Amino acid sequence: METIIDIEWVLACYVDDVPENGGVCMKHGHEQIAIYNFSRRGEWYATQNLCPHKQQMSLSRGMIGSAGDACEPKVACPFHKKTFSLLSGECLSGDDYKIKTYPVRVTDGMVYVGVA
Amino acid sequence: MSKPTIIVVGNGMVGYKFCEKLVAKSSAFNIIVFGEEPRRAYDRVHLSEYFAGKSADDLSMSSASWYTDNNIQLHLDDPIQEINRVNKTIHSLKGVTLGYDYLVLATGSSAFVPDIPGIEKGGVFVYRTIEDLELIKAYAINAKNGAVMGGGLLGLEAAKALIDLGIKQTHVIEFAPRLMPRQIDAAGSAMLQSKLSALGLNIHLNKSTACIAGDHKIEALQFNDDTLLAVDMLVISAGIRPRDELAKLAGLQVGTRGGIMVNGRMQTSDNSIFAIGECALFDNVIYGLVAPGYEMAEVVVAQLMGADKTFHSFDMSTKLKLIGVDVASLGDAFITEPACRTIVFEDTHKGVYKRINISNDGKLLLGGILVGDADAYNMLLQTVNNKIALPPNPEDMILGLRGGEQSEGAGVMSLPDDALICSCEAVSKGTICGVVNDGATSLDTIKKCTKAGTGCGGCMPMVKDLLAGTMKANGQYIKNVVCEHFDYARQELYDLVKINKLKNYDLVLDHFGKGDGCETCKPLVASILSSLWNDLIVKQDTIQDSNDRYLANIQKGGTYSVVPRIPGGEITPEKLITIGQVAQKYGLYTKITGGQRIDLFGAHVSDLPLIWEELIDAGFESGHAYGKALRTVKSCVGSTWCRFGLHDSVSFAIEIEERYKGLRSPHKLKGGVSGCIRECAEAQSKDFGIIATEKGWNLYICGNGGSKPQHAQLLAADIDNKILIKYLDRFLMFYIKTADPLTRTATWLNKMEGGMSYLKNVIINDSLGIAEQLEEEMQLLVDSFHCEWKEVVNNPALRSRFTHFVNAPGEKDPTVKFEGMREQVKAVW
Structure with a gap:
């Protein structure tokens, strides 16, 4: 049976606070969440800010882009360029890491992140 | 029904590899691991790197959460004391008693300590x-x-x-x-x-x-x-001694000189107990290398999965770098005449020794030894292991082809499909080529699908050749392109951007690329745009590499370091005091760099604009230490103070650094100016080096330090300041326009057809007729210099980007921690 978890939508920032095709980091309790404004595609994504490779709080400062013919959206950690899918959180550089992803909602110029 | 329990005794490299291989194949077992050491399994092969600056974490085989993520119970700092084979239980030092269905002994080895009087002494x-x-x-x-x-x-x-x-x-x-x-x-x-x-x-x-x-x-x-x-x-x-004391205590059979006896299935004398790695004695041999240990782990996993895989005597060929010297030994290295014929090459000048042993009929390679240059190792090993027929002149294998032609990579492509390419993970040529035939086009994909190259990484050059060779064989066109988003080489893209006067990344991507870009093409295009138009890079901050985006160098823990420009290494006492005060105020670690500047480490991202505001007020400018750009022009003190100095090297170094500061290029650029032939500025190790002579200056180009040091070569002798700057303009601009991304000047020259004589012809004799154009382009860049930090400090919108939390701008990253070291701080992470 599938359990349905209530999602709480937390206000992160204004749309203007996030650079085009770039990211920012949001504080949520003790958690750090990276939010990406993929303006080239008109899409928003959010993941954990911690890069699992060397445990650095860095993904929000990474470069985003796409991989493959399917244009899978991805982020590259600025430390050692490990890349992660913004959709599934899976590592695309051949390692076994996986990062947490969060849903994002944009309403009236405000960015909200869904936390479980 | 509960899962069968496997207890692994020992959490070394082989014990870890066993767990990794087992969880990859099956989740049908309950795995429990006991380790004697207080930390997770780490890479013992690269232990000496711990002293060369790697941390225990860097050496770790897995992430902290790996064991829990894979439902493996891990007991560290708790050695097993006793095995009860009748009840099938183990008992640990800390008092844990657990039952097992299978036991895997991976207890490894200890150092052999000879019995010499006084061996117990301190030190x-x-x-x-x-x-x-x-x-x-x-x-x-x-x-x-x-x-x-x-x-x-x-x-x-x-x-x-x-x-x-x-x-x-x-x-x-x-x-x-x-x-x-x-x-x-x-x-x-x-x-x-x-x-x-x-x-x-x-x-x-x-x-x-x-x-x-x-x-x-x-x-x-x-x-x-x-x-x-x-x-x-x-x-x-x-030497090593296998750790067999636990097995001995449990009544398992051990060898007379130590080692737990195992059969080809890695079973001990009790068939529910396996032994793998350096504690296992197979066929009277202890295998003291990691690759056979991994193979043993694979065999046990196969047994548990019901497959019939056995261990055979293992190839002990090895290649390593000892204190920077290549050493390799392969196949039967010691066989001598008359059982074989040997070919020996010895060069005492360069310190190279190579020996290959070939069969008496000259058809097969039996083994060999390489010292000083082991580039031929992979191919030689494949030739031995696959019994490939030797070429008519076997000496070519160690001397290289002298004259004649051979296409690159043909060697690897001629191997049979079952040739073992990655011995750490046991991946064959057939497996790698199969993945490429199924559509893989990158090394990352191959690594992910096959695990090849994820161990020691020594096989990566062969994997790369196989990728290129297979794609070529399938008719896929291989070109040295930027990345999947741009079908052009850097130089082509540079020309296209210039001719079409494109000034931002999205336009370049729309015109000449596809997809949404990536971490490879974004900074590359950013660098081209800077080299062409010298616009403010923070205007397009999200296409810059992290260091260029925050105009500072990211360091361990996520803080940044700040390097103000100190042209020629000359600084006033007032400015020194300012640096000291700023470092004190913001709690920064300070160190003199190799380029005669001062680096301030440990700055929070939100402090960067405040720090620079104070530095700029005191007259400092950005040092561009974060950019692929001109770094420093190092100088010796020169004729103003030194009794040997011929010219004023400091003034000239300052003039040159001021001229080229902020110049963006395919890779970093460093220069040096020495006031006499004693060369105290070490100018010949720089991208451009200038040394005073009685009659003027000698100009050297294309040197570098780094992992492959190379001396700069003389471009022109006894020239005056004006000519020198003219030549430098031409040289630097030609490099910027034609070099591949992330290629230093030395590598650029090494790859250049015609080498130094061609480059001399271009720069001095203007053989391409572009000298004037190169000078004009350089002058444009010199005239449009701006200090990036000054622009940021004075622009509130740009300044606001320098925060860690978007929803708590004043707050610093709480995960950043420092500890004391020699009256300063260092990052803890």
């Missing part, structure tokens, strides 16, 4: 674990002379560790008449010895130690030939 160590290394490190602080007992592979690794720890005189004591007696022959040893001696190592062969002299702690080694060697510390690395 005598073994070299096996991170704990051993920490003890050695603490003791080495007060030691001037150190010795390593054992001139084998591990002994030389230990000697490197002592050198890295700053021991002034390091000695290696070997009982046998040669170094690495298990891997190389006498001639190879002699070559290795002369190379290591030149690097400052004192090597003593044929020495047997009678006793260790000293009052409580070691003061000297007394040898059987009545000589004495004064040392403050001794590291013993005289």
